[in-house]
Amino acid sequence: MRKQAWTLALTSVVGAAALLSGCSGGAEQNGADAGKDAGPTQISVMTVFFTPEPPGEDDVTKKEIEKNTNTKLNISWVSGNNYDDKMNVTLASGDIPELMLVLDPYHPQVQTMAAQGAFWDLTPYIKDYKHLSELPALSWQNSSINGRSYGIPRVRPLEGSGSFPLIRKDWLDKLGLPVPADMDQMYETMKAFKEKDPDGNGKNDTIGFSGLVSSDGMGSFGWVENVFNGTNGRWKEKDGKLLNTVYEPGTREALVWLTKAYQDGIIAPDFPTLKTTQVRDLITTSKAGIFADAIKPSWLLTGQMRKTNPQADLLPLTYLEGPNGKFVPKDSGVYGMYVIPTTVPEAKMKKLLQFMDYGATEEGWMLASFGLKDVHYTVKDGVIAPTEQAAKDNVGVFLHLFANLDRYERAYQTGIPADFLNRNKQIIDERAKYSVADPAVGLNSETYLKIGKDYDKKIQDLKVKIILGREPIAAWDEFVAKLKADAQYRKIDEEINAEYAKRKGK
Structure with a gap:
């Protein structure tokens, strides 16, 4: 090396x-x-x-x-x-x-x-x-x-890139909690951050996770689906082919997990309208204990917080384990x-x-x-x-x-202390053992270019409604069944797989 x-x-x-x-x-x-x-x-x-x-x-x-x-x-x-x-x-x-x-x-x-x-x-x-x-x-x-x-x-x-959780390590230490290693532990950590006064101000004014979504994607909540599906992005490689994760049970499990998190008040209640600056503000003002981003902002935000709280410490997670094993995203x-x-x-x-x-x-x-x-x-x-x-x-x-x-x-981030940098480097070394690449980088579908975004917006709209409790999870099952029977949507799958086969020289 x-x-x-x-x-x-x-x-x-x-x-x-x-x-x-x-x-x-x-x-x-x-x-x-x-x-x-x-x-x-x-x-x-x-x-x-x-x-x-x-x-x-x-x-x-x-x-x-x-x-x-x-x-x-x-x-x-x-x-x-x-x-x-x-x-x-x-x-x-x-x-x-x-x-x-x-x-x-x-x-x-x-x-x-x-x-x-x-x-x-x-x-x-x-x-x-x-x-x-x-x-x-x-x-x-x-x-x-x-x-x-x-x-x-x-x-x-x-x-080190990609949207993956960073967590207030000082809050974990204060509450005597381990670094979460799987989705069950992640949920319990978020719940503790909501209920056990991790900032010690005597008020019930904190939440577990702060994140945002876009009109056609899960944004900084995407890691939840990725962990449950064991893949990086929309497509999952299996037996030499790419499966659309919209159909995968992991996507449904992620929606159930997020719906419960929303009902328990452990994620930002206004997540559908939040902007990146607002998400980060919830972290730096100690209103939220976890957000998702690349490794680089870990010191940027920690450095801001340490001006008033010398113990503040944002730790990028190495991985989270889901039904398909340990997951963390790998860049292209x-x-x-x-x-x-x-x-x-x-x-x-x-x-x-x-x-x-x-x-x-x-x-x-x-x-x-x-x-x-x-x-x-x-x-x-x-x-x-x-x-x-x-x-x-x-x-x-x-x-x-x-x-x-x-x-x-x-x-690295400008002004980063050597000990913080060394920890980040160790995390990168560990991530390399488990990180999962996006198998569909650069693959094109003519049908997707024409109509794909319309489908993405419909998919995302239903996901948000389910998380907010405005639609039952059964609505997702019905929607997926319709997509599977939709010739236009299935054509996207076919074209992506044709491109994938060409890339592999088949």
Whole structure:
């Protein structure tokens, strides 16, 4: 396992030229026949930025990357506010940069162009690039099209994202309760948070769980269904096929569980109308003891609470056990990919792969993400701290170009103490043993695109009515029976499974 920046003291940046040798001299190491070095390799790139201004031509990080890779980068930076529009126009024009970020590998236009041969099929080449081939298999899988790699995944950490419970550990300690490990214990914990005055103010003014829903989905209550179904999201893999969890008994069990929780007053009574800020406010004002989110906000909210309550402590749960075993969500491991158009000659394509191979090293990733050590950041107790110069030099924008190699990135939050960070890292390590990936990432259904959201809204509307006690659970059984007999809705299942079979190469 590659050493990570959050866990170990960082080594100095050395050997870049030996690794890449100008995107051309690294052929012996990478197994690609790039030929003799002919000076800096010119590379045109289109990618995204989210800062007030994009990096300029004299950007410090850009110059350092160019020096280490013997390249000259011509980057078209596009604001995240309109990247989708610019991407679509660029793809349609056919005038595609040599490296271009597509945010959604499964966008119909991207899939069509891949099928028509517009992008290099990189599948047979990746094995020759040591660091690219070491990227998580799930990242490659979840950016593949019909089982082939038409782009280099924009890698993101696998663990620590997704909506899963965080719990007031100080409340557990005060009430002498263990960390809940299954849904029965979770229920009893929520009930105790409601009834046993965990904040010690002598008032009956706390609830167990604070969450929200959307008009077409369960939002931060989705983890309840996921635990009962033992899957991540709408689809469950069984015997090589995907089952729609709307039909699964786990979804019904989740509704029964949530209905009882609502009747017992242990979840926010106004959950159908709550916003994210309101959910978090209920936590930071000690009105609720549990909410669902990624790991990253654990310190953000704990730090806010400790200003008035030094004992406050939000603990991300490692897993919850349901009828199908232990569950915690795993991320897709990818957020877009970089395609190379087939207008680029094969020899140049290999140089581009060598450039991205450098970006998949810890050295390249650290440079793109944090800039120069002891100039833009320092490291103490395994925690990276940016300097004032980092802000002046607009450091960090290039992280959108290279892979994110830090498996603990979602454990970190600015200002986090070392002990809190270390606990978050341990939780991520434990989650990796049990986490479940979404088997349907990127799968498309033409029927769903046309009518799926209408069904989603009807499904969600009935779920909320059942939880609120306005409809009996029998209404769910009747509704599911109708969906099973609905030819249009079943067509979504068929199309998703057809896509799934293609992804698996069947």
